[in-house]
Amino acid sequence: MNWKPKLGLLITLVLIVSVLSPIALASEPVTDLDVAPGVPRHETLILENPEGRIADPGRFNRWAPGGGDSTGLQQLALDTLWYIDPDAGIDGPWNNSLAEAPPVYNEDYTQMTAKLREGIYWSDGVEFTADDVLFTVETLMANPTMEFGAQLQLNVEKVYKTDDYTVVFDLKQPNSRFHAIFTVRWSACFIMPKHIWETVEDPIAFDFNDPLVSVGPYVIKDYDPNGYWFLWERREDWERTSLGMQFGMPQPKYALYTAPGPSDKRVIAQSNHELDVIHDASPEGMITLLKRNPTSIGWFEGFPWAHPDPTLPSVFLNNEKYPLNMKDVRWALTLAMDIVNISMASTNGAATLSAIHLPPTGGYLEWYFDPIEDWLREYSIEVDGELFHPYDPTASLRVAEVARKQLGDQVPTDVTEIKKSLGYGWWKHDPDVAEKLLLRNGFTRDRRGKWLLPNGDPWKISILCDAQARPLMARIATMIAEQWTKFGIDAQAEASELSIIDTRVRYGDYEVSIGWCIETWGGHPDLFWFLESWHSDYYRPSGEPAVNKNPMRFRNEELDGIIEAIKARDFDDPECIGLGIEYLKICVENMPIIPIMAYNVFSVCDEYYWEGFPTAKNPYTNPVANWANTKYMFPMIRPKQQK
Amino acid sequence: MGKSFLTYVIQRIAQCLLVVIIGITITFLIPRFSPTDPVEAVVNRAMMMGQFSHPDAVEMMKDALTKLYGLDGTLGQQYVRFWRGLLSGDLGPSLSSFPKPVMSLIRGSLPWTGALLLTTAIIAWVTGNMLGALAGYYADKRWSHVLSIIAMSLHPIPYYIMAFVLLVLLAYVIPVFPLGGAVAIGLKPGFNWIYISSILRHAFLPALSLVLVGIGGWFVGMRALVTNIVSEDYVTYAEYAGVPNRTIMYQYVMKNALLPQITGLAMQLGLIFNGALITEYVFNYPGLGYLAYSAIFAGDYSLIMGVAVFSIIGVSLAVLLVDLAYPLFDPRVKHQ
Numbered sequence: 008m009n010w011k012p013k014l015g016l017l018i019t020l021v022l023i024v025s026v027l028s029p030i031a032l033a034s035e036p037v038t039d040l041d042v043a044p045g046v047p048r049h050e051t052l053i054l055e056n057p058e059g060r061i062a063d064p065g066r067f068n069r070w071a072p073g074g075g076d077s078t079g080l081q082q083l084a085l086d087t088l089w090y091i092d093p094d095a096g097i098d099g100p101w102n103n104s105l106a107e108a109p110p111v112y113n114e115d116y117t118q119m120t121a122k123l124r125e126g127i128y129w130s131d132g133v134e135f136t137a138d139d140v141l142f143t144v145e146t147l148m149a150n151p152t153m154e155f156g157a158q159l160q161l162n163v164e165k166v167y168k169t170d171d172y173t174v175v176f177d178l179k180q181p182n183s184r185f186h187a188i189f190t191v192r193w194s195a196c197f198i199m200p201k202h203i204w205e206t207v208e209d210p211i212a213f214d215f216n217d218p219l220v221s222v223g224p225y226v227i228k229d230y231d232p233n234g235y236w237f238l239w240e241r242r243e244d245w246e247r248t249s250l251g252m253q254f255g256m257p258q259p260k261y262a263l264y265t266a267p268g269p270s271d272k273r274v275i276a277q278s279n280h281e282l283d284v285i286h287d288a289s290p291e292g293m294i295t296l297l298k299r300n301p302t303s304i305g306w307f308e309g310f311p312w313a314h315p316d317p318t319l320p321s322v323f324l325n326n327e328k329y330p331l332n333m334k335d336v337r338w339a340l341t342l343a344m345d346i347v348n349i350s351m352a353s354t355n356g357a358a359t360l361s362a363i364h365l366p367p368t369g370g371y372l373e374w375y376f377d378p379i380e381d382w383l384r385e386y387s388i389e390v391d392g393e394l395f396h397p398y399d400p401t402a403s404l405r406v407a408e409v410a411r412k413q414l415g416d417q418v419p420t421d422v423t424e425i426k427k428s429l430g431y432g433w434w435k436h437d438p439d440v441a442e443k444l445l446l447r448n449g450f451t452r453d454r455r456g457k458w459l460l461p462n463g464d465p466w467k468i469s470i471l472c473d474a475q476a477r478p479l480m481a482r483i484a485t486m487i488a489e490q491w492t493k494f495g496i497d498a499q500a501e502a503s504e505l506s507i508i509d510t511r512v513r514y515g516d517y518e519v520s521i522g523w524c525i526e527t528w529g530g531h532p533d534l535f536w537f538l539e540s541w542h543s544d545y546y547r548p549s550g551e552p553a554v555n556k557n558p559m560r561f562r563n564e565e566l567d568g569i570i571e572a573i574k575a576r577d578f579d580d581p582e583c584i585g586l587g588i589e590y591l592k593i594c595v596e597n598m599p600i601i602p603i604m605a606y607n608v609f610s611v612c613d614e615y616y617w618e619g620f621p622t623a624k625n626p627y628t629n630p631v632a633n634w635a636n637t638k639y640m641f642p643m644i645r646p647k648q649q650k
Numbered sequence: 651m652g653k654s655f656l657t658y659v660i661q662r663i664a665q666c667l668l669v670v671i672i673g674i675t676i677t678f679l680i681p682r683f684s685p686t687d688p689v690e691a692v693v694n695r696a697m698m699m700g701q702f703s704h705p706d707a708v709e710m711m712k713d714a715l716t717k718l719y720g721l722d723g724t725l726g727q728q729y730v731r732f733w734r735g736l737l738s739g740d741l742g743p744s745l746s747s748f749p750k751p752v753m754s755l756i757r758g759s760l761p762w763t764g765a766l767l768l769t770t771a772i773i774a775w776v777t778g779n780m781l782g783a784l785a786g787y788y789a790d791k792r793w794s795h796v797l798s799i800i801a802m803s804l805h806p807i808p809y810y811i812m813a814f815v816l817l818v819l820l821a822y823v824i825p826v827f828p829l830g831g832a833v834a835i836g837l838k839p840g841f842n843w844i845y846i847s848s849i850l851r852h853a854f855l856p857a858l859s860l861v862l863v864g865i866g867g868w869f870v871g872m873r874a875l876v877t878n879i880v881s882e883d884y885v886t887y888a889e890y891a892g893v894p895n896r897t898i899m900y901q902y903v904m905k906n907a908l909l910p911q912i913t914g915l916a917m918q919l920g921l922i923f924n925g926a927l928i929t930e931y932v933f934n935y936p937g938l939g940y941l942a943y944s945a946i947f948a949g950d951y952s953l954i955m956g957v958a959v960f961s962i963i964g965v966s967l968a969v970l971l972v973d974l975a976y977p978l979f980d981p982r983v984k985h986q
Contacts, residue, residue, distance in 0.1 A: 043836025063747035072692050073747045152714040157707035212749045233936030268934050275822045509694040554705045
């Protein structure tokens with residue numbers, strides 16, 4: 008009697024196995040020597056595209072909404088007049104790309120002339136000339152929904168050519184930084200091929216896919232109709248591109264940009280040598296890779312490994328909201344933070360700290376951090392009739408000490424090395440002084456030790472942070488909330504989604520948020536790029552959208568003068584650095600936002616198939632794969648012979 | 651009898667239509683009341699490029715985008731425009747992948763989701779119920795206990811844990827399956843074994859993660875139902891009457907226990923249009939779930955509504971079909 012159910016069970020199992028086994032034993036090998044049919048692995052550089060799946064992968068119109076940005080499109084197929092590398096660059100951070108020379112302005116900065124390179128060709132054999140630049144500018148000006156369209160419309164009075172390689176921009180008002188529109192820092196306004204676009208009726212709807220004509224050294228070979236990968240092939244005539252002309256042949260014949268998924272999968276993919284460049288791993292993922300995969304390398308040879316982007320994650324304090332409109336309160340919140348704990352909790356200590364309002368990366372250490380160090384050590388706040396020196400020059404050394412307990416010898420001991428990789432110093436953790444600052448402004452504590460506002464209401468702070476796209480921000484927010492709670496403030500981290508956070512912050516619908524509004528060139532000391540929007544001319548009260556980089560709604564007359572003085576000077580005027588240092592002092596005095604650290608990107612490169620990736624020792628560009636600047640990696644890396 | 655059945659059918663269809671209209675209206679309203687604004691999302695994206703944008707330029711861009719996306723006009727005007735488009739089969743352009751039509755995006759993802767979820771749902775349902783029924787009917791047997799322990803261990807495991815375990819085990823420790831994707835890079839679609847086997851290999855791990863957890867759920871439910879039914883008088887009577895075990899099992903016990911499971915299956919099939927977000931994310935599988943997820947974060951009203959409309963219609967139709975088919979399985983419904 009009992010054999011029947013057993014037979015049923017057996018049949019079921021046999022059925023399952025028979026369905027699944029052909030799948031498992033299917034003919035396709037798992038460890039392919041080819042990335043794709045006819046695309047050898049050893050000739051292919053595989054990079055992560057952090058955008059994930061591209062819903063409309065066939066759209067390559069980089070100037071309009073839709074499609075992907077860093078699918079290889081802006082790195083390998085598009086180009087523009089100039090690039091500034093966030094690090095040292097191959098032969099200096101400034102690179103004349105499609106332009107032959109830096110921009111030339113007239114005396115009052117109402118005209119900019121760009122001289123173009125000769126001998127550059129689009130991938131279909133048509134020569135790149137001034138007509139392409141004119142066409143791009145005119146098309147974008149006629150379509151303000153396209154990126155840079157409205158910006159060009161507001162700036163450009165007239166654009167014309169004096170010959171096939173010289174473009175002149177007459178500007179509506181003096182603008183000494185107009186060239187920034189055509190200067191890549193991550194991205195910029197790229198140039199369109201006129202001969203393709205001039206027949207297009209609707210440039211917004213145009214996908215730029217039939218054909219995608221490239222002015223960079225690669226052309227699209229194939230892409231996933233489902234949007235997970237994009238395969239590029241080196242142009243036969245790569246020497247007729249700005250990159251090839253200047254720096255030689257891009258080494259990989261093929262480049263594959265893929266979206267490998269969550270951090271754990273990226274780690275697995277690189278361990279399997281299926282992903283040469285991870286855009287950003289989690290700190291734990293980075294440590295795992297360095298332990299498990301001997302060919303994985305970070306930016307720094309040892310701890311903290313990560314590449315510090317020229318971007319400064321900070322604690323945004325809405326300077327309009329009571330009581331954050333009080334300077335003492337902003338300083339009290341700063342002194343209630345313990346940066347060693349924040350660094351350990353957010354990045355396992357692998358953070359490059361910054362006490363001042365600039366990221367500690369690229370040339371900024373030399374231009375700003377070194378010159379201001381003595382002033383910071385001397386800087387004092389008057390508290391109860393005594394001078395308190397809030398700067399702690401040993402903060403990064405203390406981080407290194409704690410990290411060394413976990414990671415041992417991997418953490419450097421040399422002070423210069425530590426300062427370079429973990430930052431110079433930070434503000435003291437001194438809750439007693441923070442308390443005095445609050446007490447003198449009428450704050451009190453209740454019976455449980457919780458802070459009450461001067462009007463007697465409990466002091467509550469919600470720290471808005473992005474937990475989904477940038478978990479680092481959520482980790483920072485959580486630790487700060489914990490520390491402020493310990494100090495007696497009813498603080499909590501409020502995780503939300505990035506576009507919601509961006510919108511709330513722009514409209515001033517927040518008290519405290521973690522994000523960045525200070526972004527620099529990295530390879531150039533000019534601060535005007537982010538600082539312009541801090542001018543009170545652009546101040547917008549909460550309820551109205553803040554202008555770009557002033558979500559904290561900070562206004563300061565002295566700073567206005569500095570911004571105007573920078574604007575009146577040439578981009579390369581060395582006096583701008585001195586003005587920048589004055590900007591830093593105003594920020595330290597007022598603490599409009601609390602700087603924390605460089606945005607450390609845990610980019611990991613696998614030296615299994617390729618070597619010569621950019622590192623802190625050889626910083627010819629940054630390895631962060633979604634930056635358009637990473638095109639400079641391609642002629643510099645070398646194939647590695649497999650044993 | 652014929653007339654009352656017709657009334658029953660008409661009532662159910664009317665109910666279904668009402669649910670669809672209410673569901674779609676709610677779907678139309680929710681994103682518009684959410685704090686995510688597609689125009690702001692595009693502006694924020696432009697800002698993320700780091701460029702300084704003059705406030706007037708930003709305003710100019712916002713106005714133009716609002717018109718371009720068809721978000722101008724009152725809520726009522728937008729609602730009328732939406733129904734007009736929907737009834738003519740046009741869900742409008744996606745706002746995050748502008749100007750790609752929403753229908754085109756859904757059409758691209760639906761076959762992958764449909765094939766994966768339909769197959770796994772049916773495999774899990776058949777296997778889980780078969781094994782659950784056997785284990786419930788032969789509850790005293792040792793193999794029944796073993797199966798129950800396995801199923802109860804599998805059932806509560808979240809999909810993403812199962813997915814990661816399988817991924818690490820079969821794509822890293824023993825690398826016999828690819829890490830992700832739907833098909834090998836560079837393979838051209840075609841009705842040939844290389845392409846089909848590539849699809850099957852890539853679908854294996856995501857399918858296995860769904861099937862294993864799914865089997866656990868169906869097994870536990872079916873076993874509980876069967877365990878109750880076998881203690882009913884009519885089963886005992888049939889056993890005393892010498893009816894063969896096989897007949898009791900399939901004709902008396904399983905047939906009765908299947909009714910709630912059929913409803914569950916119908917609901918699950920209806921939900922196929924939602925996709926399987928976690929599975930898709932972990933395995934880079936190009937389904938509807940990830941498409942909807944991205945649309946929500948980008949504030950892409952059109953795409954959210956597109957996916958939701960399919961989902962609402964799918965679930966409603968599934969429920970309707972179950973309602974209509976129930977009399978076939980359960981004579982009591984027919985008589986009522």
